[in-house]
Amino acid sequence: MKFEIENKIASPEIQGEILALEEERVLRELEEITSQTNHLLGEGKTAEVWPLKGSEMLCMKVVDSDRLENMYENGSLPPFNSPEIEFDFLERVKEVTQAVHIPVPHLVLNIHTDEDRHVRIIVMEKLKAISLKDVHEGAPLPKNFNMTTFFARLRASLEQLHEAGIHHRDIAESNIMVMEETGDPCLIDFGDSASVMEGESPYTIRDDFGRVFRTYPNDKRSLGEVEKRLTAKLGTSLTKSK
Template sequence: MEGVKSTSVSANFADKYHCTGEKLGSGGFGTVYSGVRKSDQLQVAIKVVDKNKVTDWYRPKVTPIPLEIALLQRVSHIKGVNQLMDYYEQSRCFIMVLQKPEGCMDLFDYISEKKVLSEKTARAFFRQILETVHEVHKAGVVHRDIKDENLLVNTKTGQLQLIDFGSGAFLIDSAYTDFDGTRVYSPPEWIRQHRYHARPAAVWSLGILLYDMVCGDIPFELDEQICKAELTFKGHLSKEVQSLISGCLQIKPSNRLSIEDIFQHPWLRNNEKSSLSSVENIACIIPLKTANTNSSGSLESKVSTSSEGSY
């Protein structure tokens, strides 16, 4: 297994890091706190996971570790993934030390503040997300909870990072029969049959996410709506972006676009430059928020889907 090396039970986390006590998020898989690396005062995120709450383990030749740690090690080389810097096993828990990029907020909060994203901004963001998901799959991992709350936006550079692999798995070609992700982002085949394949399910989630960006909220709330997949587009959207979203949100998995198809879609290959420099007013949009703010004061009717804190 590549990436961060295992840290023994006897290793003293407190010698290297200071936990400030500020909670960034919490949920079924653990609690995330703000922290500092003592050697250089680098800001970090510290995720604490109780051993008795770990349901999926990776069992190498040495001591078993939570599957989430093994997945993060596997994707450690990918630029668009929030990196695991270190981890520690304690008697009752595992402690993960993760990057905490400065000037970031989650995409849920970003969309809530902007109400909707222009197609230019959405294109710049979506291309990054697509490239990251593609690289994660090439590394043999599937995230299984792609959504706005699991993406950090650097408000200075416009770069995005995918976070929280707590619902992830190793990529397989056969069907999955378990799912711990967010239901309103899950595909119809999971709702109906409790079975799905990784790649078409990821494309469905990407379609929900793109709709969320350009329309300001997710398209479906109820299981019946997910299974019917009847789209109503808001605002004045181009036919190209509507086509891309519709191609991702096909009821039958075999009818959906593949990730390779999405890369070649006319909307994503639009002649209009969608580099990071084109992301509109990104450095001065709003005051910085903690990446896992629970947006109870969000604009309009956009509601957080999260049951788990960021990271």
């Protein structure tokens, strides 16, 4: 299968020979993915995340645009951000908040295959972290994890983002990571995020007739529920270990 890069967006950190190397590596890895010879790191509503072989620092989020557009058209998938828009959100969020770690985006490739398949890829930082979803499924937390500090920093980051008009809209265990070395929080997956003007509702979308078309979960309320579930989980674990 042949892949042709139609266009790309790159962060300032990747230039010249490094950019060309990343493009070549991504295309080579994409061939392996289509043959299912690589290792899936994770998946969500709109994409799969795969490693880049030979790199401890990078992974790629792969969006099959044609499949998702079909899902959107038949009503089985709500509106979602394109990789280009998510790339922009990641860049903006990094500037707005330092309270949590945000994956560094490096490159977006818009690709067509010789089989007329349309694929978009974000090459981004590969996190040395576990998700809270992993924790609920039995993964151990880092020894330096501090529940109070962890959620205080998440709340502070949401305050900063909201003041800048940015709303994540998908705060859940699968999108909150714990950095393995530091125990610090990391927020991922800005595929549902929105930038809203003051006075606009960030969690309700209306159609041209004023009818509610789509609602999203409130960031702060969702974070509170995540914290309650983790508190209950850790409390249960401690009780069992005694």
